[in-house]
Amino acid sequence: MERIDSINNKFIKNISKLEQKKYREKTGTYLIEGFHLVEEALKAKRKYTFILATENALMQAVASLGLDPNDNRIVLISQKIAEHLSATKSPQGIFMVLKISQPKNFSFNYGKWVMLDHLADPGNVGTIIRTADAAGFTGIILSPRSVDLYNSKVQRAMQGSQFHLDLVVGDLYDAVADFKASGIPVYASMLDPRAKELAAFVPAPQVAIIIGNEAHGVEAKLAELADEKLYIPILGRAESLNAAVAAGIMMYHFA
Amino acid sequence: MERIDSINNKFIKNISKLEQKKYREKTGTYLIEGFHLVEEALKAKRKYTFILATENALMQAVASLGLDPNDNRIVLISQKIAEHLSATKSPQGIFMVLKISQPKNFSFNYGKWVMLDHLADPGNVGTIIRTADAAGFTGIILSPRSVDLYNSKVQRAMQGSQFHLDLVVGDLYDAVADFKASGIPVYASMLDPRAKELAAFVPAPQVAIIIGNEAHGVEAKLAELADEKLYIPILGRAESLNAAVAAGIMMYHFA
Known part of the structure; x- marks a missing residue:
């Protein structure tokens, strides 16, 4: 040795x-x-x-x-x-x-997924993946512009969940097209009270949720492709929720 | 000048x-x-x-x-x-x-509160306070052993919510006694499937939720004083949820 x-x-x-x-x-x-x-x-x-x-x-x-x-x-x-x-x-x-082993030609045709659109904070990405594992989700798709999955802070925050889920870095437009072709509803998380309140949605066996960048949210063009836009109501005076907390509330809502 | x-x-x-x-x-x-x-x-x-x-x-x-x-x-x-x-x-x-202005002789007799029992991570504490604000909660009580509220990382993570809520550093045993004397239900968040599933609780106009230390949970003696112990089910293979995510799911459940 x-x-x-x-x-x-x-x-x-x-x-x-x-x-x-x-x-x-x-x-x-x-x-x-x-x-x-x-x-x-x-x-x-x-x-x-x-x-x-x-x-x-x-x-x-x-x-x-x-x-x-x-x-x-x-x-x-x-x-x-x-x-x-x-x-x-x-x-x-x-x-x-x-x-590093990234699945090639992944097809998104079953299960519960979270898509991360340009997430920038390693702690948020790691925590969302850990939460997806806890909530029984199938996997996570990170847009290529998101923080790198193999960043040490992301790896640490996942606390082992990186070995329990499918983690894919890939184009979210392609993934959304796959989900829609498979009849899996795609929901874009918005910070916009004109979107539909989360409480109006019933838990579903299959779902794909898009979580947006911490400062700018889900890219507008991508959000337009979703079946529904949804939001978590802000009842107090905070301007927004932390991305990982919002993702956690949504995933457990659909769990 | x-x-x-x-x-x-x-x-x-x-x-x-x-x-x-x-x-x-x-x-x-x-x-x-x-x-x-x-x-x-x-x-x-x-x-x-x-x-x-x-x-x-x-x-x-x-x-x-x-x-x-x-x-x-x-x-x-x-x-x-x-x-x-x-x-x-x-x-x-x-x-x-x-x-620094800490309220003296605060009495906990109305509203929705979160108690933080020995929370150690500044980002978690700040994020929980920001989420409590978003969920329309009244305030937060930090045990004296929790990370200092005036720590710069805590202040930054609160994103202004520190100016929207009652933030009290105080003995949680005294606070629990106050809540119980006022008829406000006290729930201890546990990582223990023998506790009652969160979904079994109905949203309430007044509630006090205890969130425990990231590694050790709510102190056992304190948890025993709660009216109920509750937990968020782990459906996958993660060992636990991040404290701020768990707190967020609970607060929005009772919101």
């Missing part, structure tokens, strides 16, 4: 670069950290190229996650490297480099 | 220290930033000791917020100081130092 002690090691430098989207795209890999996410990735049998762990973390992973200590993808790292790679103040000392 | 150009100025150094809770408590003041929050504070006629603004921001505030340019609490600051004081990358150049 290889052991690396220096943060100046070339391999470690390359792992660090996975923080950058362009480097993730170049290598087709991304980084996650912490026991919970690594456990979920192992359970979901996701393809990985490396597991980096401190000695203590490795012992714990072998004992509690059933990690095979002879797995030749394991690289031992020092505590200092763990601190260097981690996005948190108290790293757990375990990291995994996973292969 | 005083004008300050150096970030080493004693007054500016003291304003910077408002980032620390102990200094906010010592001075009985806190700092907010940005046009929207300053506008909401002015509208709500909150007591302030200073407005700090760059020349451009001051012109804009006089034109759009109706700020009196002769207000002797205005201090002109340089762009560099604005960047120094700001918690954001692109500061709008306007700050306000407000007086």
